[in-house]
Amino acid sequence: MGVDRGGHRMTVSARVAVMTPFAYLVIDYRTGRTQLLSTRPDGSRLAAGAAIVPHPGASLSWGTNEVPAVLGPVPSASLLWRLGAVPALMVTAVVSAMGCRRGKFWRMVRLSCCGRRFPPASRAQAEAAVRAVRWASPVIPARWACLEQSAAAAVLLAAAGRRAEWRHGAAPDPWRLHAWIADSAGVPVEEPADTVLYTLTYTPDGPVRRAPEGSTE
Template sequence: MIRYVRAPDHIAACDLGPATVILDYRSGRVHTLIGAAARWWTELSGTGDMSRPTALPPRAARTLSSHLLSTGALEDSSSKRPWAPPLKGRPWEPSWGVHEVRFALSEIPSAPVRWTLIGIGALVATLAVQRAGAKTASMARLTALVGAVNRRRRIPASPGEVLDAVHAVRRVALASPFRVACLEESVAAVIILAMLGKNARWCHGVAADPIRLHAWVETPDGDAAAEPPSTRRYTRTRVIPETKEPVTA
């Protein structure tokens, strides 16, 4: 009997060469497929037909598909519904384990007092939304929040305004008793800009060696605001608002 499956809209996949990374933008869960399993996902995306031969032996294919169905990376479909193949990630380059590492405490970033005060509310709102419900849906709540505030503001923020927003959040985060990493920081920065009547592009992506995720905010000219050069290694897998430009950062 033919069984069809599909990847839900909240799933994104990126081919990094040695591995294909599947990201769940509802739960934040990440799956990494290598070798035949990665080829299996790409082949399956073209048909959605579980009965067709693939790169994996039938038993292995059933085991992997069962796992992905149980975690929400795949769902049953009543008909053939192919989905987009994995995004082509930036060329894999060995880093030999060397990345930018802070040797000492960074200077406290400078930001206008008004922006910093607004940043307090923005960060509180971000953390509240992140924690206001099931942990398995925290990523969905945050991306929905970014989409909602960006839709209400159509005036693009200037590069300087985006930079001020990121710096304001980082100043506030220094006094936060809660974990504030790139995800929370970038969402709060977008909220600051929205509260000031502006919008900016929120990005989330993946890079290889080692496989890692990152979130950041871009200026209108496409530069990652207050980010190190290594951010260019990331392939954007989710952008809000959506863009038709190439997904590589």
């Protein structure tokens, strides 16, 4: 159990199903396992209380959506934020590596939510944290993608006493997952325009939407 920003108790669900008119993506946050189904999951595949997230139902593009092939330059961050990014990356790397491989995804999710009881970060603070983490990330000699970078940015903001609006979402055609930092209004920070294609599945307050307990709808 946890407490959300309004002071209410919150049950942390580890399984989320993204529903579209043509497919269903089930994400198990404890194991990192995803299942793509062509039929609606029944109760045996969705535990009671699992979160159901409806996708807006965008039409199929048959994989023709364009994505950038070259990474753009990383905007600069102040020296103070860059210095803070180094221990934030170290903490994230240790949490990622410790424990069983099966639980890595869940550890990253929980780490990304570590500062959710703090006052929200301003847009400028969120931008500084993301830029500083991206500046320092090339020194990590391992896979360091959006999940790890966003978690490190959340750790950096938590160290500054601020809540990171961490986001995780899914987009179809082809199905893909993405993690990013948003501002307090929910606008992605230092992210490409196509981030809006992702439907939110998880935030620091848990799953975005939850079906009634025991429901498979």
